[in-house]
Amino acid sequence: MFLKSIPFGYLIMLIALTSLVLVGTASIVFGWRTRRRFWLVLGTVLALGAIGTFTTDAVIDSLMNWNPAIRDDSEVVGVWTKDRSFWSDLSETITLNADHSFDYHSDNEHFTGKWTRIDWNLRIIAEGVDSEMRFISFSGKVRLLFQPPEDPDLWDGDLGLERVQSQTSDVK
Numbered sequence: 519m520f521l522k523s524i525p526f527g528y529l530i531m532l533i534a535l536t537s538l539v540l541v542g543t544a545s546i547v548f549g550w551r552t553r554r555r556f557w558l559v560l561g562t563v564l565a566l567g568a569i570g571t572f573t574t575d576a577v578i579d580s581l582m583n584w585n586p587a588i589r590d591d592s593e594v595v596g597v598w599t600k601d602r603s604f605w606s607d608l609s610e611t612i613t614l615n616a617d618h619s620f621d622y623h624s625d626n627e628h629f630t631g632k633w634t635r636i637d638w639n640l641r642i643i644a645e646g647v648d649s650e651m652r653f654i655s656f657s658g659k660v661r662l663l664f665q666p667p668e669d670p671d672l673w674d675g676d677l678g679l680e681r682v683q684s685q686t687s688d689v690k
Contacts, residue, residue, distance in 0.1 A: 527671070538568035584670050585638050586655035591616070594635060594653065598662045598679040610664065610679060612642075620644075654678070 542565030549557025588594060599611040613621045620633045620642055631644025640651040640662065652666035656677055663678035 532572075535568040535572050539565050542566075542568065581657045583655040584652075586653055586660055588635070588638060588653060588660070591618075591635055593660070594640070594662075594681075596681050597683040599682050600664075600679045612662070612679065614640075 542561040542563070545557045545561025545564065547561075549555065549559075549561060595614050595616050597611065597613050599609070601609050608625050610624045611622070614633055615621075618632055618634065619630065621630050622628065622642070622644075629644040629647055631642055631647065633640060633642045635641075638653040640653065642649050642651065649664075650666070652663045654661050654663055654666075654677075659680070661678045661680055663676070667673045
């Protein structure tokens with residue numbers, strides 16, 4: 519997903535990619551007319567690279583839903599976790615209980631408290647902690663962002679916590 523937070527950022531990216539396609543096409547035509555393989559290969563790489571970049575961005579944008587439909591709290595109750603990875607040196611787990619209590623564990627901290635959900639936003643309150651989290655959907659799976667950006671264009675690509683276990687008790 520292109521970061522479009524700068525003014526006219528998406529327009530600048532569109533112009534740059536379109537320019538690469540045009541230069542690539544011109545290089546292909548020039549290479550074909552002069553029978554020079556270098557220009558054919560260069561033009562093909564430029565054009566297909568730009569088209570592939572734009573297509574990849576469009577596909578990722580279509581897989582992402584910042585406002586997933588969550589009908590009731592039973593859809594979010596359970597254990598949400600994020601393991602250590604190449605990009606993150608921290609593992610996190612939050613358990614959302616049906617009685618609106620939660621238990622949070624990470625490598626650095628542990629706390630318990632209460633949670634409330636309004637649409638796709640999750641607010642957790644504990645001693646010394648008052649934090650806003652957000653549910654998103656990526657490729658049809660609901661995820662939980664611990665520190666969601668205020669503007670989706672500023673999103674860093676982190677998909678947050680994944681629900682690994684749901685609780686079967688009813689939510690009232």
